[in-house]
Amino acid sequence: MRGQDVVAEQATWDLLTGPTFWDFWLGLAVGLCHVSSVPHLAAAFGSTGEFESDPNRRSKQALRMLLTVARLGTEHPTTRAALSRMNQGHRHVRLTRADVGYGLAVVAEFPMWWAENFGRRPWSDSEVAATVVFYTRLGQHMGLRDLPGDRAGLQRLIVDYEREHQAFSTVGARLVGAQLADVIGGNGVLQALGRAGLAAALDDNTRVAVGLPSLSPTTSVVGRGALRLLSRVMSRRRPNLPTLDVPRGIAIAVP
Numbered sequence: 329m330r331g332q333d334v335v336a337e338q339a340t341w342d343l344l345t346g347p348t349f350w351d352f353w354l355g356l357a358v359g360l361c362h363v364s365s366v367p368h369l370a371a372a373f374g375s376t377g378e379f380e381s382d383p384n385r386r387s388k389q390a391l392r393m394l395l396t397v398a399r400l401g402t403e404h405p406t407t408r409a410a411l412s413r414m415n416q417g418h419r420h421v422r423l424t425r426a427d428v429g430y431g432l433a434v435v436a437e438f439p440m441w442w443a444e445n446f447g448r449r450p451w452s453d454s455e456v457a458a459t460v461v462f463y464t465r466l467g468q469h470m471g472l473r474d475l476p477g478d479r480a481g482l483q484r485l486i487v488d489y490e491r492e493h494q495a496f497s498t499v500g501a502r503l504v505g506a507q508l509a510d511v512i513g514g515n516g517v518l519q520a521l522g523r524a525g526l527a528a529a530l531d532d533n534t535r536v537a538v539g540l541p542s543l544s545p546t547t548s549v550v551g552r553g554a555l556r557l558l559s560r561v562m563s564r565r566r567p568n569l570p571t572l573d574v575p576r577g578i579a580i581a582v583p
Contacts, residue, residue, distance in 0.1 A: 332461060333401065333402070333461070333462075333465055334401070335458060335461075336458040336459075336461040336462040336465065337397065337398045337399075337401055337462060338398070339454070339455060339458035339459070339462070340394065340397075340398040340458065340459065340462045341395070341398035341399060343439075343451070343455060343459070344391070344394060344395055344398065344567070344569075345395075345567055345569065346567070347448070347563045347564075348439075348443065348447070348451070348563075349567035349568075349569070350447075350559065350562040350563050350565070350567075351439045351440075351442050351443040351447045351451070351559070351563075352391070352439040353387065353391075353562075353568070354439075354442050354446070354558070354559060354562065355438040355439035355440070355441060355442030355443070356387050356390065356391075356435060356438060356439060357387065357507065358438050358441075358442060358526075358529050358530070359434040359435060359437070359438030359439075360386055360387065360434075360507070361504050361507075361526065361530060361534065361538055362434055362438070362486070362490065362530075362534055363386075363430075363431060363434060364499075364500040364501075364503045364504050364538050365490070365494050365495075365496075365500055365533075365534045365537035365538050366430075366489075366490070366493045366494055366495075366500070366537075367493075367495050367496075367497035367499070367500060368427075368493070369423075369427060369431075369493075370497050370499040370500035370503055371497070371499050372421035372422065372423060373386065373421070373503065374499040374502065374503055375421065376421075382510075384507070384510060388570060389414075390435055391569075391570060392570045392572065393410055393411075393414060394435075395569065395570070395572055396410055396572055397410075397462075397466060398462070399572065402465060402466065402469045408469075411469055411470060414470075415470060415471070425471070425472060426489065428470065428472060429467065429472050429474075429475060429485065429489075430485065430486065430489040432463055432466065432467050432470070432472065432475065433463075433475070433476075433482045433485045433486050433489075434486060435463070436459060436460065436462075436463040436482055437479070437482050437483060437486060439459075440456060440459065440479070442559070445529075445552075445555075446529075446552070446555045446556045446558075446559040447559050447563070448559065448560060448563055456479055459479075460477065460478060460479055460482070463475070463482075464476075464477055490533070490534070494533055494534065494537050495537055496536060496537050496538075496539065497537075498539075500537060500538050500539070501538050501539030503538075504526075504538040504539070504540070505539075508522045508523060508526065521554070523540055523541065524541070524543060524547060524550075524551045525551045525554050525555055525558075526540060527540040527541055527542075527543050527548075527551065528543060528547070528548045528550075528551030528552045528554075528555065529551075529552070529555055
């Protein structure tokens with residue numbers, strides 16, 4: 329079992345530190361729009377004020393955690409301490425096990441979804457399988473024993489959860505607006521283009537829940553094409569990786 333975990337951790341490290349890093353980062357941005365489309369989750373994260381002052385905070389926190397797990401493994405004391413802090417944060421904002429399971433499924437699924445729809449290439453079968461193993465094992469160490477063991481199951485979990493909980497909220501719309509403003513800046517034209525591009529990437533229910541505009545078929549096609557171009561441009565950039573707090577003597581080699 330541990331041998332399978334090591335393979336999954338190495339594959340995840342490679343995905344997060346190579347050109348596919350941008351599949352993760354851009355896919356996670358879309359995934360976090362889904363999280364913001366759930367009113368009680370948007371309220372929980374919005375209540376701290378941190379995610380509007382630093383709209384990419386959730387993405388940065390998730391990336392740092394995943395890199396730590398991928399480099400050190402789930403059994404390492406540093407990883408266990410980080411997971412404990414994260415679980416305490418979830419309890420502080422009163423997230424249920426179902427909420428946390430949904431969030432983990434979103435983080436697992438949407439980078440793969442982005443790669444399929446907008447990236448340079450879909451992730452290989454072995455990369456997908458390793459990703460599912462990685463997040464399933466991570467979920468177990470977070471106390472989630474019933475996460476699906478395949479990608480189709482994770483997708484069903486997301487759909488079922490959103491069918492029950494997704495709805496418009498002003499807080500969710502505000503969080504997504506702050507995220508767009510952080511990425512694009514204050515230029516009105518670019519803001520409009522950014523909103524159209526993001527709306528093109530979301531299904532109708534999620535788009536409405538975060539207050540983004542409906543699009544004509546032509547605008548939707550243009551928007552999705554712009555996202556493919558963005559993905560290819562970003563994939564040529566070096567990964568934007570955080571500094572990891574890991575013990576001395578453990579290599580953090582980034583391509």
